[in-house]
Every structure is written in C-alpha cells, then in structure tokens.
Amino acid sequence: MAKFLALVTITVAVVSSCHVSATEPAGADRNALLSFKSSVQGNSLSHWGSHRTWKGVKCDSRGRVISLELSGFKLTGVISPAIGNLSALEILDLSANQFSGVISPVIGNLPALKILELSANQFSGVISPAIGNLSALKILDLSANQFSGVISPAIGNLSALGLLDLSYNQLSGSIPPELGKLSRLGYLSLHNNLLTGVIPETLGLLKSVTYISLYYNNLTGDIPDICNCHSMTTIILYENKLTGEIPFSTRCQLPHLDTLDLSDNRFVGVIPSSISNFTNLTMVHLDDNKISGAIPRAIGSPPLLETLSLSNNMLEGPIPSEIFQLQTLSELDLSYNQINGGIPETLSNLTELNQLILRNNRINGEIPKSIGAAQQLFFIDISYNCLQGAIPETLSNLTYLQHLVLKDNQLSGPIAWS
Numbered sequence: 380m381a382k383f384l385a386l387v388t389i390t391v392a393v394v395s396s397c398h399v400s401a402t403e404p405a406g407a408d409r410n411a412l413l414s415f416k417s418s419v420q421g422n423s424l425s426h427w428g429s430h431r432t433w434k435g436v437k438c439d440s441r442g443r444v445i446s447l448e449l450s451g452f453k454l455t456g457v458i459s460p461a462i463g464n465l466s467a468l469e470i471l472d473l474s475a476n477q478f479s480g481v482i483s484p485v486i487g488n489l490p491a492l493k494i495l496e497l498s499a500n501q502f503s504g505v506i507s508p509a510i511g512n513l514s515a516l517k518i519l520d521l522s523a524n525q526f527s528g529v530i531s532p533a534i535g536n537l538s539a540l541g542l543l544d545l546s547y548n549q550l551s552g553s554i555p556p557e558l559g560k561l562s563r564l565g566y567l568s569l570h571n572n573l574l575t576g577v578i579p580e581t582l583g584l585l586k587s588v589t590y591i592s593l594y595y596n597n598l599t600g601d602i603p604d605i606c607n608c609h610s611m612t613t614i615i616l617y618e619n620k621l622t623g624e625i626p627f628s629t630r631c632q633l634p635h636l637d638t639l640d641l642s643d644n645r646f647v648g649v650i651p652s653s654i655s656n657f658t659n660l661t662m663v664h665l666d667d668n669k670i671s672g673a674i675p676r677a678i679g680s681p682p683l684l685e686t687l688s689l690s691n692n693m694l695e696g697p698i699p700s701e702i703f704q705l706q707t708l709s710e711l712d713l714s715y716n717q718i719n720g721g722i723p724e725t726l727s728n729l730t731e732l733n734q735l736i737l738r739n740n741r742i743n744g745e746i747p748k749s750i751g752a753a754q755q756l757f758f759i760d761i762s763y764n765c766l767q768g769a770i771p772e773t774l775s776n777l778t779y780l781q782h783l784v785l786k787d788n789q790l791s792g793p794i795a796w797s
C-alpha cells in the first residue's frame with residue numbers, strides 16, 4: 380500500500396512535467412525500438428511500426444521516446460542493448476512479463492530516466508553498477524526477479540531516489556552503507572534475499588524514510604539507531620539473526636510508526652517503555668526472540684493498537700492491566716512465556732478482540748465471567764496454564780467462537796454451547 384501510494388505520487392509528478400504528444404518515434408529512437416522488438420517474443424508488439432501504432436510508447440514533439448510502458452504485455456526475451464540509445468527515456472516499465480538475461484550496463488546511458496520498473500520478470504545476474512549513473516532516477520523496482528551477487532554501492536549515487544525495491548531476488552553480501560546517502564528515500568524494501576552482515580548505521584540517516592522491510596534475510600548484529608527517522612511508518616525485520624536490545628531510547632520519537640515487526644530474531648533485553656510515545660502503532664510483533672522481564676505498562680498506551688504478539692519469549696510477571704484498556708485490540712498473543720497472575724474482569728473492555736492466545740504460561744485464577752462481553756472473540760487458546768474454577772457459562776454468549784482450547788488447566792464444569 381505504502382509502495383503503491385509512493386508510485387502514484389511520483390508517477391503523477393513525472394507525467395505532468397513533460398508535454399506528451401502523439402508524435403511517432405523518429406530517427407535513431409525508431410531504430411532502437413525496432414531493435415528492442417527484434418529481441419522480444421510476444422504478440423503485443425506485432426503492430427509496432429505499422430499503421431503508426433506504437434502501443435506502450437510515448438514520444439515528445441521531436442519524436443524522442445520518453446516512455447516505454449509494457450507492463451503485463453506477456454513478453455518474453457531479453458532487453459536489447461539498443462535501449463541505451465533512447466537517451467530521452469524517462470519511464471521504462473517492463474514489469475510483469477517474462478524478460479530474462481542480464482541488464483546491460485547501457486542502461487546507465489539514460490540520463491533522463493526517472494522510473495525503472497522491471498519487477499516480476501526473470502532477470503538474472505548482477506545488478507549492473509552502471510545503474511548508479513541514473514542521476515534522475517526516482518523509482519528503482521527490480522523486485523521478484525533472480526538477480527544475484529551484491530548490491531552495488533553505486534546505488535548510493537542515485538540522489539533523487541524515492542523508492543528502492545530489490546525484494547524477492549537472490550542478492551547476497553551485505554547492505555551497502557552508501558544507501559544512507561539517499562536523502563530522499565521514502566521506501567526501502569530488500570526482503571526475501573540472501574543478505575548477510577549488519578544493517579548499516581547509515582540507514583539511521585534516512586530522514587525521509589517511511590518504510591523499511593528487510594525480512595527473510597540472514598542479517599546479524601544490532602538494529603542501528605533509527606530514532607531520527609521521524610517519518611517512519613513501517614519497520615519489518617522478521618526472520619533474520621539480529622541481536623542486541625530493541626534500541627528505542629526514551630528520547631526516541633517515532634510518532635508515525637504504525638507497524639513494528641521484529642519477530643524471529645535473537646533480540647534480548649526488555650520491551651522499551653518508549654513504545655508509549657509511538658502513538659500511531661497498530662501492530663507490534665516481537666514473537667520468537669529472547670526478550671525478558673515484565674511486559675511494560677507502556678504497552679497499553681498506543682491508543683490504536685490492534686495486534687500485539689509477544690509469543691515465545693522469556694517474559695514474566697502479570698499481564699499489565701493497561702492492555703485491557705486497548706479498545707482497538709483485535710489480536711493478543713502472549714503464548715509461550717512465563718506470565719503469571721490472573722485474567723482481569725476488564726477483559727470485557729476488549730470488544731474488538733478476535734484472538735486471545737495465552738497458552739503455555741503460568742496464568743492462574745478463574746476465567747472471568749466478563750469474557751462473554753468480548754463479543755468478537757472467535758479464537759481462544761488458554762491451554763497449559765494454572766487456571767482454576769468453573770468454566771464460565773457466559774462463553775456461550777460468544778456467537779463467533781470457533782476455536783476454544785482450555786486443556787491442561789484445573790477447570791471444571793460443562794461448556795455450554797448455544
């Protein structure tokens with residue numbers, strides 16, 4: 380969604396900045412297009428050049444090609460090096476086809492290029508460092524291909540870049556610290572690659588960045604200090620080998636942060652209380668780490684929290700009562716920790732709660748009768764705890780309930796189903 384919005388905003392800016400006319404491609408640009416066509420298979424381009432039809436091509440009044448937009452044209456083949464002759468090209472969009480082969484370094488000869496969109500093809504080989512010459516480039520999307528090798532530090536030269544998406548490839552090596560020079564970068568997506576090494580400190584310099592996703596790599600080391608990235612909305616780092624503490628000091632202000640997913644890593648230490656200052660948080664996933672200590676009361680402060688998943692850590696102490704004030708909460712998963720104490724009557728405040736997963740803890744006391752007021756519950760798993768007393772009849776009030784697991788407690792009585 381964030382990416383889509385970024386694309387729309389930047390595309391609109393590009394289109395309105397050039398005067399498009401219906402002129403046909405002329406001279407060397409026409410030859411370059413015919414050469415491009417000759418290395419491509421697929422019917423969509425069969426009329427190119429005849430009857431003045433150039434589907435997907437836009438030219439300026441001098442017949443220079445300014446955009447080549449062939450997304451989803453069912454094309455197979457390679458990109459002819461002749462593309463490097465289209466020196467007025469501003470938009471090259473070949474996404475969602477079956478292009479293969481490497482990207483020739485001639486791509487670096489396109490000084491006006493603002494959008495390079497090659498996602499969802501079968502391009503392979505290394506991403507040519509010549510891409511670093513594209514000084515006007517705002518969008519670089521090479522996601523969902525088979526690019527391998529390292530991410531060239533030359534990408535740090537793309538000083539106009541707003542969106543960088545290299546996700547779903549086989550890129551290896553480490554993230555180049557030079558990315559920290561991309562002062563206009565809003566969207567950084569490198570997930571689903573084979574990246575190793577640390578997240579460079581320099582990413583903390585990206586003042587405009589709103590979205591960072593680095594999940595499904597083998598990144599190690601600590602998370603750098605990102606507390607100056609004040610525009611940040613989304614941080615997704617799950618399935619790496621990151622260590623150290625969650626680095627949000629009390630001076631950390633991320634007022635727009637909406638999604639924080641650090642699950643499946645090796646984080647230690649406590650959940651920082653500064654989280655209470657992240658007033659736009661809706662999703663916090665810290666599961667499958669080695670986080671310890673008590674769940675801080677501050678976790679109940681972000682007023683819009685919908686999903687809180689802290690499963691499979693080393694958390695202890697009671698569930699802070701503040702959690703039961705979170706009226707927007709829809710999923711609460713605290714399973715596989717060492718949480719004790721009871722479930723308070725105020726559970727009834729959670730009128731949006733869908734899933735309550737507390738299994739494998741040391742929770743005691745009775746299941747509060749007020750559970751029947753948490754009307755949206757459809758999944759309850761409170762098994763493997765120390766709950767006692769009668770199973771409340773009010774469970775039968777939960778009309779959406781589909782999954783109820785109570786085993787391995789000391790509960791008694793029948794379950795009344797309506």
Ligand SMILES: *[C@@H]1O[C@H](CO)[C@@H](O)[C@H](O)[C@H]1NC(C)=O
Nearest residue numbers: 407408410411412414461464
């Ligand atoms: C591209 O430009 C080079 C140098 O001007 C020229 O030799 C070549 O024929 C051109 N190729 C095409 C396909 O237009």
Ligand SMILES: *[C@@H]1O[C@H](CO)[C@@H](O)[C@H](O)[C@H]1NC(C)=O
Nearest residue numbers: 571572573574595596597618
């Ligand atoms: C991470 O490294 C492990 C061990 O070397 C390997 O099995 C795994 O496939 C790697 N995962 C990714 C996403 O690179």
Ligand SMILES: *[C@@H]1O[C@H](CO)[C@@H](O)[C@H](O)[C@H]1NC(C)=O
Nearest residue numbers: 628629630652653655656677
């Ligand atoms: C929230 O931010 C204020 C202002 O920077 C700071 O004084 C306070 O300590 C922060 N609260 C927490 C719990 O970190």
Ligand SMILES: *[C@@H]1O[C@H](CO)[C@@H](O)[C@H](O)[C@H]1NC(C)=O
Nearest residue numbers: 751752772773774775776795
């Ligand atoms: C909830 O269930 C109890 C016991 O089954 C019943 O007496 C009560 O009226 C129900 N409350 C609502 C709001 O349906």
